Amino acid sequence: MLKFYNLADGRIQRCAEGETGIIQVYSNPSEEEQQYLIEKCGIDPHTLASALDKDEVSRIEYEDNHVAVIMKRPRDFQIGGRLEFRVSSIGAFLFKDKLIVLQADNMPLFEHGRIFLRGNTVSGLLLRLLHHATRHFLQDLRMISSISDEIENKIEFAVTNKSLLNMFSLHKSLTYYQSATEANQVLLSRLRSNRSRIGFNEDEEEFLEDIAVENQQCVNISHIYTEVLLRMSDARMAVGNNNLARIMKYLAVINIVFMPLTVLTGLGGMSEFTMMTQGMGWPHAYSLLVLILVIIGYLTYVVVMKIGSPGTRSRSGNNSRNSRKR
Numbered sequence: 001m002l003k004f005y006n007l008a009d010g011r012i013q014r015c016a017e018g019e020t021g022i023i024q025v026y027s028n029p030s031e032e033e034q035q036y037l038i039e040k041c042g043i044d045p046h047t048l049a050s051a052l053d054k055d056e057v058s059r060i061e062y063e064d065n066h067v068a069v070i071m072k073r074p075r076d077f078q079i080g081g082r083l084e085f086r087v088s089s090i091g092a093f094l095f096k097d098k099l100i101v102l103q104a105d106n107m108p109l110f111e112h113g114r115i116f117l118r119g120n121t122v123s124g125l126l127l128r129l130l131h132h133a134t135r136h137f138l139q140d141l142r143m144i145s146s147i148s149d150e151i152e153n154k155i156e157f158a159v160t161n162k163s164l165l166n167m168f169s170l171h172k173s174l175t176y177y178q179s180a181t182e183a184n185q186v187l188l189s190r191l192r193s194n195r196s197r198i199g200f201n202e203d204e205e206e207f208l209e210d211i212a213v214e215n216q217q218c219v220n221i222s223h224i225y226t227e228v229l230l231r232m233s234d235a236r237m238a239v240g241n242n243n244l245a246r247i248m249k250y251l252a253v254i255n256i257v258f259m260p261l262t263v264l265t266g267l268g269g270m271s272e273f274t275m276m277t278q279g280m281g282w283p284h285a286y287s288l289l290v291l292i293l294v295i296i297g298y299l300t301y302v303v304v305m306k307i308g309s310p311g312t313r314s315r316s317g318n319n320s321r322n323s324r325k326r
Helices: 031-039 045-051 122-155 162-193 202-276 282-308 310-325
Strands: 002-008 011-014 023-027 059-062 067-079 082-094 099-103
Touching (some): 031 045, 045 067, 045 082, 045 099, 082 122, 082 162, 099 122, 122 162, 122 202, 162 202, 202 282
Parallel strands (some): 023 099
Antiparallel strands (some): 002 011, 002 023, 059 067, 067 082, 082 099
């Protein structure tokens, strides 16, 4: 798919049907479009394939009639109601009079409609691409932080693996983002070193410096978030295990409380109990049975909870240590 855009009064606007512009955006180009780019525009086939490869690293190459730039950008999408954060590649081919952009998916590349005081030349459009990708990284990192806080609040009472799986997915996304922003930082460093060769003016050089600062911020934030998630994963797994252990403890107490009651009713049975309570009306007899069972169950509960209390365990530990000393 081919779209044309023009630069008018600092705004990037899409051209009307049948008009051409200085910005040519190819989204998932067909075989015919790829042949046109290779044969008519002089784009290297390997570089063209790299622009459509999501795993390609950021780099810059200088050709006879253009400068080829491969950069990384965020790519977020929904899978089963869950937001996934991944990265993809963009190929920007800077000619003297136009900018050709290649991408595998049809996604927004510029902040359309916004007036920029910098980057209003053909070479400055390349910086706008980098600026938009950097701001997108920064927004996604803030969103990841919010999602992480939400998972942290849920995992405190969770006993299933859903929250943990979401946390691991976020950690995977942060790993991708950290690698992508670091690759873009290397690209920005090379652009700063070769700014005169590319043809940036003084304002665009300052714009490039600002983009490098923002991208370095993305690198630092992604590194911090990755370290925090990595160190907190064990603690959050321990919280989930502790929640499950508490539930199992309560179920074990219930089982122990009913165990002697089950034994008594099994040994005595209804016929034996009827024989033992001859001469007593059945309402009183069964009321007495229920009362006895309640008393036994309560005493069993008190004994079990007392044995499992922290004070009892500490006293028993002190007694065992004292006996070893003697």
